[in-house]
Amino acid sequence: MAPAEDIVQLQNIKKHYAGGFWGGQQQTLRAVDGVSLSIRAGETLGLVGESGCGKSTVGQLASLLLPATDGTLVYNGKDITGLSGPRARSMRRHMQYVFQDPYTSLNPRLRIGELLEEPLKINRLGDSRERKRQVDDMLLRIGLDPSYARHYTHQLSGGQRQRIGIARSLMLKPEFLVLDEPVSALDVSVQSQILNLLKDLQRELNLTYLFISHDLNVVHYMSDRVAVMYLGKIVEIAEVEDLYANPLHPYTKALVSAIPSENRREKRERIILKGDMPSPLDIPKGCAFQTRCVHAHERCSTEAPVLTGIREGHFVSCHLYT
Structure with a gap:
């Protein structure tokens, strides 16, 4: 069976906001700082990460609710970057957004x-x-x-x-839906009903989803592939079972370690991240995760890692693998 074609492609998408002045220089908030994603027709791509990492901004860029500062947005092979007015409204008929509340x-x-x-x-x-x-x-x-x-x-x-x-x-x-934390405000019993409804609708209407959530169990249930985001960048992306069973990036490992084990007798080592996520107004040079990573070394403070294929369908942005 031939692989499905990409319905949405984000190519080095950026969204920056001008901030105030500090030390005589204007600061820039880099909400999304060079994200490249491809979403296949009919699949669910999960997007996870801490609050403030830029997940919702990516969703709004992908659905034309926000204009990109830089980069390219492609829909069904057509470059729709920078569309506005009637042309943008016409395109939005094909892509819709489901909000959290x-x-x-x-x-x-x-x-x-x-x-x-x-x-x-x-x-x-x-x-x-x-x-x-x-x-x-x-x-x-x-x-x-x-x-x-x-x-x-x-x-x-x-x-x-x-x-x-x-x-x-x-x-x-529409063909493409961005689902932004669609069940996080609901009781657990109701969450399952909505998630099953979304799965049924996807199958019946041949929909493609970008599923944004901080709940890793929900993402595991809904997604075909998962992208992990940290401070405006994608740090790892893989098929869902591969990523949950064999996470590579230290940040992904910490997230996965926090998922409660289904087997009460199984002892899973919990990885506790030190410190808080830096401000998007002051992202560290080199690897943005270096301030919280136990594996950080000199190269991490001077050179930003690039998202690289490690094995088939599994990409990670970390110097440990390059």
């Missing part, structure tokens, strides 16, 4: 039916009868009765609101 991302003044119909109205798709039919069909698809179209978001549970957030993102029949 649906209560704040959905307009509380609109009924559920109006929320789901709004994207169709904005894009002038169908008449009122056709739009209502599509709303009812979508509610059934996400496991809710069409009568929910008359409700407001405050009348729904957290899980139901997230279902509506997912449904709204699907109204324009």
Whole structure:
């Protein structure tokens, strides 16, 4: 079977923000600092890392919600970097974003039916009868009765609101979804329902996901491949089972060591990282992870490592392997 083609490609994407002045020089916040990722059609690519590492910014760049400072964004083989205005709005029909908190991302003044119909109205798709039919069909698809179209978001549970957030993102029949911590605000029992719904929708609609989360168990369940991010850069990427069983980067090893073992008798060595993640306003020269790495040596303080293939499908950015 031939490998799936890439539907989304980020090529050395950067997102920098101008900061204040310190010591007579203007500081620059490097939220994303040269990320290259390819997402295959029909797969789920998990993106993990600590808060503040730039995961959500990557998702917003990949879905045209933010303009890139530098780099290239390719969608289905077409360079869409820098699109704006009507052309960007037209392209966003193919790529949608599901936010962490649906209560704040959905307009509380609109009924559920109006929320789901709004994207169709904005894009002038169908008449009122056709739009209502599509709303009812979508509610059934996400496991809710069409009568929910008359409700407001405050009348729904957290899980139901997230279902509506997912449904709204699907109204324009996109191919690519960025799922930004879609279950982190939900109870554990509800999380499993939403995750299974996302898997079912992916299979039925042939969707491609960029799944952003800090929960490694959730990422393991959802993903085909996983990319690990630290201070605006990708430090490791591999097939999900390979990365969890054989992590290479010291940062990835620390993250994986924190996952509770399913076997209570199995003793897993916990790797505790020293210190805090540096500020993206003041990223260390050389390897950004050197201030917390027990393996850091002289080369790490002067030369930034490059993401390098170590074995088939497994890439790591670390001097230990070069």
